[in-house]
Amino acid sequence: MQFKGRDILSIKDFSKQETMHILKVAKKMVPAAKGKKRNESLRGKVLATIFFEPSTRTRLSFESAMSRLGGRAIGMADPEVSSLKKGETLADTIKMAESYADVTVLRHHHMGAARLAAKFSAKPIINGGDGAGQHPTQTMLDLFTIWTEKGKIEGQKVALVGDLKYGRTAHSLSYALSLFGAKLYFVAPPTLQMPKEVVDDAKVGRVRPKLTSDLKDVIGKVDVLYVTRIQKERFPDPQEYQRVAGLYEVDLGLLEEAKKDMIVMHPLPRVNEIHPSVDGTHHAKYFEQAFNGVPVRMALLALILGAVE
């Protein structure tokens, strides 16, 4: 397995063995990610964060990951005043970043932006989300959360709930979970159900995903409930939005029907999908999940910059 110098563009670029290796390295990073242990393995290295779209978690956790490894992060303050507004191509922006940093994380509103960036940069590019496309480090931290909470990914029954049509998180995750041999349930209203090509992709594993629109069908069966946001703007009628969103809200009543050790995940930010009263239960793992972004991104940075193998 060769990671040094590699780009992180799409989860599909990684084999199951490679992804598992990343998760194992991430596990070793946890004490340093919590600040309980010092790790200076990327001292003197610079990460450029180029975000053309707002982001809280992805950007902060990359900056934290780089700092926890003794490196530095530099970034663009505001894409609105950046060179892009002046008409610079992404290719030129990336060539500039390459000369300032050892690795670049890019978030862009157009699909395929990171792959394009990688063509123009000899130094590694990490895709921090490209529009409705890929967000591989999110997928890896989701896998890491399931793996650390449940002990293994294979055979886990995972329900993906919410806006499965437009949610890129759900697309990449369903592919990866299928590759790892998890059993998938896609729970969404018919208008927001998983696109056909994603369902096809999710058949890479041996188990075919099951599609339903009723959360109650699956709540008693699953080991992991992965909830995503249903966006208001997808509905022309606000009342219809209220009705649909209400059907998929996770609250204490719903959890009474769940397995004792079922975990609830969410890529955050949440709006109304998970009632705050769920936060205090042992099911809630979404804040751990958000923290896991740090060790997973530390592992990726350390691997592609050659600090670990």
Next chain:
Amino acid sequence: MRELRVTPIKNGTVIDHIPAGMALKVLKILGITDESSDSTVSVAMRVTSKKSTLKDIVKVEDRELLEKEVDKIALVAPSATINIIQNFNVKQKYKVELPEVAKGILKCGNPNCITNLKEPVETEFTVVSKNPVRLRCVYCERELENIVDAIT
């Protein structure tokens, strides 16, 4: 004796075994519908082939095709053959072949794909399936829905 519907050409290219009805798309690919094109072109449509199926034929005089043009023809007419004619003789004959990667000959149909911005990069599609032809954008990873319309 069979009557020749289209007379032989002295020099140029004969594109044979085009699936019936696709000749006009081949003409579009070759830019022959443009006013700037001055090649003499003969087209035969729905001709019975030796295999008793219907086919189209396009004959373009005094012109040899560019590699990219042949790649584009392979997308709309995967069964086509190209005959290069010199002095009424077939100098070279070959079947078009779908490349593994279609580079710089199609526009991505996804408006949110980065290749639709003014970036200095050629589009790239991997051939997911040859029959029927299915292509996936290397950048946005979306499958191309309408191949014929996407040809540049």
